[in-house]
Amino acid sequence: xxxxxxxxxxxxxxxxxxxxxxxxxxxxxxxxxxxxxxxxxxxxxxxxxxxxxxxxxxxxxxxxxxxxxxxxxxxxxxxxxxxxxxxxxxxxxxxxxxxxxxxxxxxxxxxxxxxxxxxxxxxxxxxxxxxxxxxxxxxxxxxxxxxxxxxxxxxxxxxxxxxxxxxxxxxxxxxxxxxxxxxxxxxxxxxxxxxxxxxxxxxxxxxxxxxxxxxxxxxxxxxxxxxxxxxxxxxxxxxxxxxxxxxxxxxxxxxxxxxxxxxxxxxxxxxxxxxxxxxxxxxxxxxxxxxxxxxxxxxxxxxxxxxxxxxxxxxxxxxxxxxxxxxxxxxxxxxxxxxxxxxxxxxxxxxxxxxxxxxxxxxxxxxxxxxxxxxxxxxxxxxxxxxxxxxxxxxxxxxxxxxxxxxxxxxxxxxxxxxxxxxxxxxxxxxxxxxxxxxxxxxxxxxxxxxxxxxxxxxxxxxxxxxxxxxxxxxx
Amino acid sequence: xxxxxxxxxxxxxxxxxxxxxxxxxxxxxxxxxxxxxxxxxxxxxxxxxxxxxxxxxxxxxxxxxxxxxxxxxxxxxxxxxxxxxxxxxxxxxxxxxxxxxxxxxxxxxxxxxxxxxxxxxxxxxxxxxxxxxxxxxxxxxxxxxxxxxxxxxxxxxxxxxxxxxxxxxxxxxxxxxxxxxxxxxxxxxxxxxxxxxxxxxxxxxxxxxxxxxxxxxxxxxxxxxxxxxxxxxxxxxxxxxxxxxxxxxxxxxxxxxxxxxxxxxxxxxxxxxxxxxxxxxxxxxxxxxxxxxxxxxxxxxxxxxxxxxxxxxxxxxxxxxxxxxxxxxxxxxxxxxxxxxxxxxxxxxxxxxxxxxxxxxxxxxxxxxxxxxxxxxxxxxxxxxxxxxxxxxxxxxxxxxxxxxxxxxxxxxxxxxxxxxxxxxxxxxxxxxxxxxxxxxxxxxxxxxxxxxxxxxxxxxxxxxxxxxxxxxxxxxxxx
Numbered sequence: 007x008x009x010x011x012x013x014x015x016x017x018x019x020x021x022x023x024x025x026x027x028x029x030x031x032x033x034x035x036x037x038x039x040x041x042x043x044x045x046x047x048x049x050x051x052x053x054x055x056x057x058x059x060x061x062x063x064x065x066x067x068x069x070x071x072x073x074x075x076x077x078x079x080x081x082x083x084x085x086x087x088x089x090x091x092x093x094x095x096x097x098x099x100x101x102x103x104x105x106x107x108x109x110x111x112x113x114x115x116x117x118x119x120x121x122x123x124x125x126x127x128x129x130x131x132x133x134x135x136x137x138x139x140x141x142x143x144x145x146x147x148x149x150x151x152x153x154x155x156x157x158x159x160x161x162x163x164x165x166x167x168x169x170x171x172x173x174x175x176x177x178x179x180x181x182x183x184x185x186x187x188x189x190x191x192x193x194x195x196x197x198x199x200x201x202x203x204x205x206x207x208x209x210x211x212x213x214x215x216x217x218x219x220x221x222x223x224x225x226x227x228x229x230x231x232x233x234x235x236x237x238x239x240x241x242x243x244x245x246x247x248x249x250x251x252x253x254x255x256x257x258x259x260x261x262x263x264x265x266x267x268x269x270x271x272x273x274x275x276x277x278x279x280x281x282x283x284x285x286x287x288x289x290x291x292x293x294x295x296x297x298x299x300x301x302x303x304x305x306x307x308x309x310x311x312x313x314x315x316x317x318x319x320x321x322x323x324x325x326x327x328x329x330x331x332x333x334x335x336x337x338x339x340x341x342x343x344x345x346x347x348x349x350x351x352x353x354x355x356x357x358x359x360x361x362x363x364x365x366x367x368x369x370x371x372x373x374x375x376x377x378x379x380x381x382x383x384x385x386x387x388x389x390x391x392x393x394x395x396x397x398x399x400x401x402x403x404x405x406x407x408x409x410x411x412x413x414x415x416x417x418x419x420x421x422x423x424x425x426x427x428x429x430x431x432x433x434x435x436x437x438x439x440x441x442x443x444x445x446x447x448x449x450x451x452x453x454x455x456x457x458x459x460x461x462x463x464x465x466x467x468x469x470x471x472x473x474x475x476x477x478x479x480x481x482x
Numbered sequence: 483x484x485x486x487x488x489x490x491x492x493x494x495x496x497x498x499x500x501x502x503x504x505x506x507x508x509x510x511x512x513x514x515x516x517x518x519x520x521x522x523x524x525x526x527x528x529x530x531x532x533x534x535x536x537x538x539x540x541x542x543x544x545x546x547x548x549x550x551x552x553x554x555x556x557x558x559x560x561x562x563x564x565x566x567x568x569x570x571x572x573x574x575x576x577x578x579x580x581x582x583x584x585x586x587x588x589x590x591x592x593x594x595x596x597x598x599x600x601x602x603x604x605x606x607x608x609x610x611x612x613x614x615x616x617x618x619x620x621x622x623x624x625x626x627x628x629x630x631x632x633x634x635x636x637x638x639x640x641x642x643x644x645x646x647x648x649x650x651x652x653x654x655x656x657x658x659x660x661x662x663x664x665x666x667x668x669x670x671x672x673x674x675x676x677x678x679x680x681x682x683x684x685x686x687x688x689x690x691x692x693x694x695x696x697x698x699x700x701x702x703x704x705x706x707x708x709x710x711x712x713x714x715x716x717x718x719x720x721x722x723x724x725x726x727x728x729x730x731x732x733x734x735x736x737x738x739x740x741x742x743x744x745x746x747x748x749x750x751x752x753x754x755x756x757x758x759x760x761x762x763x764x765x766x767x768x769x770x771x772x773x774x775x776x777x778x779x780x781x782x783x784x785x786x787x788x789x790x791x792x793x794x795x796x797x798x799x800x801x802x803x804x805x806x807x808x809x810x811x812x813x814x815x816x817x818x819x820x821x822x823x824x825x826x827x828x829x830x831x832x833x834x835x836x837x838x839x840x841x842x843x844x845x846x847x848x849x850x851x852x853x854x855x856x857x858x859x860x861x862x863x864x865x866x867x868x869x870x871x872x873x874x875x876x877x878x879x880x881x882x883x884x885x886x887x888x889x890x891x892x893x894x895x896x897x898x899x900x901x902x903x904x905x906x907x908x909x910x911x912x913x914x915x916x917x918x919x920x921x922x923x924x925x926x927x928x929x930x931x932x933x934x935x936x937x938x939x940x941x942x943x944x945x946x947x948x949x950x951x952x953x954x955x956x957x958x959x960x961x962x
Contacts, residue, residue, distance in 0.1 A: 257490050264486040306521065317521060323508045324516030325524045337527050359509040363502060370498050377491040381484050393487050400494035404501055411504035 017078040018070050024082035025066055029059055032089020038333035039097035050099075050113055054092050057117050058085060061124040068128045069442065072135060077379060077445035083372045084423055084438050088431070090365065091424030092116055093333070094345065094352055101339035112345055112426050119428035123435035130439040137443040141387045144198025147191040154184035154191065155234065159241055172242045185238065185247050186433035190440070192234070193254060193394045200262035201386035208263055232275050236282075243289055246405055246419035252276060253401040258394040262386075297415035315342050316409070316416045319351035323362075323411065330358025345426040347418050351410050366403070369422075373400045376441045382448025392444040395437045520578040530554035530575070530667075535590040535613030535853070537570055537582055539620045545570045545583070545661075547613075552667055563660040565629050568690040569618070569653060569795070569846065572661035576669040577676060581690055582616065582846070585794045589614045589850055589858075612853035619649040619848045627958050628654040631934075631951040637684040638936040638947070639692040639825040642955055645833040645922055645931045647863040648842030650793070651959065653826070655691035657684050684937075693797040696822035697935060700908030702918045703817030705831055705878065707766045708754055710781035712874040714773055717754065719877065723765040725752040729812060736809050738767055738816075741907075758881045759889035761905065763816045770815030775806050778815055784869045785831045786841060787823075793844045800827040817908055828920040829933035831869075835882070836902070836928035839875035841866045883925045891919060893949030896956050900925035905949060907941060917944025923956045930959040 033055045040046045062085045069076050096113035103109050134140070140147075157175050158165045166174040166181060174181040200207075207224040235252040238244055256272045283290040292311030299305045300313035300320075307314070318341045325336060338344045338352030345352070354362040376396025380389045399422050409416035420430040508516070516522060533556055536543040544566045550557035558573045560566070571581025579587060588594035592613035628640040632654065642652040663675035664687070679687050689695060711717035727747060729738040740746040746762040757765040770778050782788070782802040791797040803810070803820035813819035826844060834841035842863055849860040870878070882902035885891050891903040903921025910916055917939055922931035932955055936947045 257493075261483060261486040261490055264483065301519075317519075320508055320512075320516055321519065321522045321524050323505070324513040324522075327509055327513050337524050340524060340527070354505065354509060359505060362505055362509070366498060366502055366505070370495065373494050373498075374491065377487060377494070380487050386483060389483055389487060393490055397490055397494055400497055404497035407501040408497075408504065411501070411508045413500060413504040 016070075016074045018066070018074065021069070021078035021081060022066060024079065025062055025085060028082040028086035028089065029055075029062065031086050032058055032093065035090050035093035035333060036096060039093045040100065041334065045100070050096050050111070050117075053114065053117050054089070054096065057121050058089050058092070061121055061128075065124055065128050065131075068131050072131050073442055073446035075446050075449040075451070076442040077375045077449065079371060079375050080438060080442055080445065083368050083375075084435070087365070087368055087372075087423040088120055090353070091349065091421075091426075092120065094338075094349055094356075094424070095426050097334055097356075098339055098345045098352065100334075101337075115428070116426050116431070119431050122428070123432040126432055127435040127439035130436055131443065134439075134443060137388055137391065137440060137447070138385055140194050140391070140440075141198045141201070144195055144202070147195040147198070151188045151191040151195060151234075154188040155238065155242075157184045173244045173247065183427070183429040185242070185244065186429040187436075189247075189250065189254065189398060189433060190395070190436055192251065193258070193391055193398070196255060196258045197387050197390035197394060200258060201390055204262045204386070208265075232279065236279050240287070243287070244418070245283075245290060245293060245415075246417035248279075249405055249417065250398060250402060250419065252279075254394050254398050257397040258390050261380075261390055261393050293415045293417065297412065300412060315348065316412060318342070319348050319410045320412060322348075322351040322355035326355035326358045326362075328359050330354075330356050330361055332356060343418075346420060347406070347416075347425065348410060349421050349425050350407050353424075354410075365424075366407070369399065369403050373397070375445070379441055379445035379448045383444050384447070388444045388447060392441055395441060399434070399437070523575065523578075527554075530556060530558075532556070532592065533612045533853075534558065534573070535592065535615040537566075537586075537590070538615055538617040539566070539625070540622050541617075542622070543615075544618075545573070550667070554667055557667065558665045560661045560665070563662050564658040565625060565654070566620075567658045567661050568655050568692065569620070570661060571690075571795075572664040572687070574664040574672055575667060576672045577664055580688060581795045582618075585792060585796070586616050586847070589616060592853070614850050614852045614858055616847055617849045617851065618846055619651065620653070620846070621651045621959075621962065623962065624652040624955065624958055625654060628652040628955060629656070629658075631947070631954065632656040632936070633947070636936060636947070637691075637938060638934070639695075640932065640934050640951070640955070641692050641826050641829040642930060642932040642959065643829055643833055643844060645836035645928045646842065648833070648844045649848070649863075650844055650846050651930070652955075653690075653692045653846070655825075657682055659685060659687055690795060692825045693793070693795060694824065696798065696801065696824060697916050697937060698908035698910050699817035699821060699823045699828060700906035700916060700918055701761045701763075701817055702828055702831075702904050702906035702920050702933075703815070703821055703823070704758060704761065704766050704906075705835070705882070705904050705920075706781050706785060707769050707778065707815050708758060708878060708881065709785075709835075709870045709874055710773055710777050711754065711769045712877055713781060713870055714777060716773070717769065719753065719755065722751045722753055723757065723768055725749055725757065725762055725765050727764075729764045729767050731809050731812075734809065738763060738809070738812050740764055755881050755884055758904065759884050761885075761890050766815055767812035770811050771808060775804065775811050778802060778811075779804060781870075784867060785834060786827060786866065786869075791843070793826075793846050795846065797826055797844070798824060800824055817906060825933050825935050828918065828935070829931055832902075832904075832920045832922045832933065833928075833931035834869040835875050835878045836922035836931050837875075838872045839868055839870040841869045879925050882921060886921065891921070891949045891952075893945065894919065894921060894952040894956070896923065896953055896960075899923050899956065899960065901953070901956060902928075903949070903952060905945075907944060911938065914938035914940055915944060917941070917948050919948035919952045921952060923960070930956055932956070 036051050036054045037046050040048050040051060065081055092113060095116050099111045099113045158172050164175050166176055168174050173183050173185050175184055210221045235248040238248040259268050296305050296313035300317055305313050306317060322338055322341050333356050336355040338355045341348045341351050373396045376392055380392035383389055402419055402422055405417055406419050406421045408414040420427050422434045531554055534547040536546040544562055545560050547556040548559050569582060571583040573579045573583040590613045624642055632638045639655040643650045659679050664672050727740050740763050741761060745760040752762055752765050779802055787800045787802050790799045800823040803814050806814055810819050814821045843866045845861050847861055850858045852858050879902050882904055883900050886894050886901045886903045890905045894901050894903045901923040902925045903919060906918030908916040917936045920933040922928045934948045934951055936944055
């Protein structure tokens with residue numbers, strides 16, 4: 007388990023340098039968004055620039071003080087992504103305002119949410135200090151998740167149905183998707199449950215051929231995962247989130263057990279779920295149809311459930327081509343939900359393949375750094391949590407960009423850190439805070455002084471700490 | 483556990499790799515196809531925002547972009563819309579674009595790769611980019627005359643071209659429409675206009691009948707039979723072919739008759755000259771049966787059948803059917819059954835014969851000029867193929883001159899000019915026939931080849947609207 011060497015240096019100065027670079031990218035993007043309309047130095051430009059600069063420097067200082075050894079790449083990457091997202095949302099606002107000047111700018115809301123989310127991340131870093139504390143809340147997390155997922159189903163003043171999906175609740179000043187936060191609490195529950203019970207799950211059960219089958223009662227978390235995913239699909243009509251939840255559970259169970267049999271069982275269950283969903287729910291079948299037959303005229307024109315959106319997104323991407331039309335010079339506003347679900351299509355159009363590949367590479371780096379933290383940290387809970395959360399970001403990118411490019415059916419999911427939407431932004435910044443914390447434990451130098459005799463059971467007969475046992479389990 | 487985490491990472495990276503792959507596919511490999519998709523209004527929005535180049539005829543704009551005071555900055559305007567509608571096509575927000583507006587879109591919009599240098603200049607000079615203009619080979623006077631020669635309410639097409647270059651001098655079809663109706667910026671009005679136009683009998687705004695509608699050629703197809711006969715070496719000017727009043731087929735009741743009111747009945751055998759002159763069916767049916775389906779098929783292909791073209795607008799392939807029974811082959815050989823041609827195809831047949839058997843590619847575009855009037859492109863005459871040998875072409879020319887001098891096309895005679903021609907009447911329905919004329923003049927130094935087709939007319943009207951019209955068009959071209 008300790009085969010990953012920890013870096014002795016904090017590298018906070020590297021982070022600061024990269025952060026300045028990220029801010030430069032974000033602020034330049036915001037400038038370009040307005041320059042064509044001679045509104046380069048608008049009020050938005052200043053609020054976006056100042057908010058991002060202030061909040062990211064604040065987070066940087068928090069890291070210096072509370073998590074000195076946290077990964078230096080994560081914060082700059084996320085600031086860059088968030089900033090580019092803000093600029094694109096602002097740019098789309100300008101287009102929308104051209105036809106209707108009274109429209110409420112989405113970008114200023116998003117700036118506010120950015121501040122809130124980054125503030126929340128800072129608060130989490132300050133208050134939590136060590137991610138292992140969360141393990142205490144394993145079962146509380148489960149209850150919280152259940153409440154969060156059930157909230158949108160509550161009657162009208164609380165639960166809201168928008169565009170056929172029942173995933174919103176109204177919170178005074180706006181709407182909120184509690185499912186985004188549930189993603190984190192469910193990850194905490196699974197990390198806690200699996201890290202506690204993995205030995206039991208691993209050792210019990212029958213072996214049939216090469217497959218070690220789990221005992222039925224060890225299947226309970228799996229079943230819970232399946233139920234949550236299917237429940238979200240049935241009651242909230244949210245295909246994207248249910249895929250995301252299921253992917254999260256699958257990867258955590260696999261990491262906990264290293265058993266391919268579990269993955270196979272999971273895939274079989276997904277298969278059943280997909281089949282049932284296709285049979286029972288017209289909206290899932292329609293999504294599927296508009297994926298396969300996107301260019302059939304009757305599918306294109308169908309409303310709702312037509313392929314108009316995905317086809318328009320493809321047109322946008324094609325229009326961008328290799329080098330893009332340039333920020334502010336394309337027509338990403340022709341795509342419905344260009345600033346949320348389809349923001350990658352908008353970015354692909356204006357920044358081109360080159361730009362959008364750069365953005366995807368930022369996600370690759372971010373996910374890789376998260377996985378690196380999972381490898382580096384020594385506690386199973388942290389490993390599971392970091393790996394699960396990082397994988398979620400990767401899966402979310404896959405589902406969103408794959409859907410936009412017609413690799414897979416389009417499902418309504420946000421692009422992490424970029425899409426307009428407060429709840430998603432908040433949840434993803436909290437995830438970043440958690441990964442930063444875990445990376446801190448991963449990279450913090452191991453105390454070189456002899457350990458105090460506080461854990462006598464960890465010492466072998468010779469008086470040396472026994473590390474072999476954990477190491478053995480880890481290599482399974 | 484770390485091994486599993488690494489595997490999870492590999493899965494995550496694979497997902498990113500897939501996504502990068504599909505982005506590359508869409509933005510690079512599929513991009514052009516998506517850009518050309520008729521539903522893609524992006525190009526239109528982009529193009530509407532800049533000054534699109536004009537389509538010119540003899541220096542005068544028949545389609546141009548004029549400044550407008552709405553979100554698109556420019557409005558496409560068609561001058562003499564009905565006269566040129568089938569050539570320019572339309573350039574519409576909600577319907578996409580058609581004909582030259584579609585095929586020359588890159589040039590008109592200024593996005594063609596041949597305009598790269600100009601684009602770079604405008605990028606740095608900050609001047610609004612402008613499209614290039616396209617000058618057509620059309621002669622406005624011939625075009626106007628051709629249009630006048632098709633009565634309103636009559637469905638028909640006229641194609642006039644230069645045999646030696648393939649340049650199209652006139653290409654007219656009626657009924658026509660006003661593309662201005664489809665080119666406004668109010669999509670509701672466009673939809674309304676499109677619905678209204680779709681109710682006009684005989685009109686399709688989506689195609690140019692001269693190049694995209696397939697009609698039965700009737701007897702003008704006999705030129706191809708005659709060419710096949712000569713090229714086969716089995717027939718020459720002396721050959722005598724049985725000319726029974728009707729051709730019978732063993733075992734079935736069908737008979738193929740000669741044209742009842744013509745002069746065919748005066749002879750029981752005919753040489754090719756007489757058979758063409760009087761347009762007798764049975765000799766040509768027998769030639770086709772004798773040479774076989776493949777020989778006719780092959781000769782038709784040498785005249786361009788079975789091949790699509792861009793001139794630069796789309797030309798659909800004319801058809802000579804295959805896998806025919808004997809009665810079907812006999813019918814097909816006289817331009818009936820499933821034989822179908824575009825009006826342009828028949829003009830190309832005459833043009834090839836006129837040009838010593840060498841067929842030139844029809845061309846609508848004379849030149850392309852950038853906004854600063856710099857010449858970017860002027861298509862050179864392009865030979866498509868040798869349709870028939872020079873000797874065959876000469877022989878066919880003589881026979882076609884005879885058709886005009888003594889036969890069914892006397893109406894096309896021009897004093898002092900040897901005109902070559904062939905008429906045709908294709909029976910298409912109980913209510914009327916397709917009346918055809920195709921030919922060229924002067925026979926010894928061809929300046930003009932043409933085809934005229936009037937659809938669904940009675941025989942006297944058809945005769946009136948074809949050969950005499952050819953005469954006037956030939957005179958007009960020769961006197962320009």
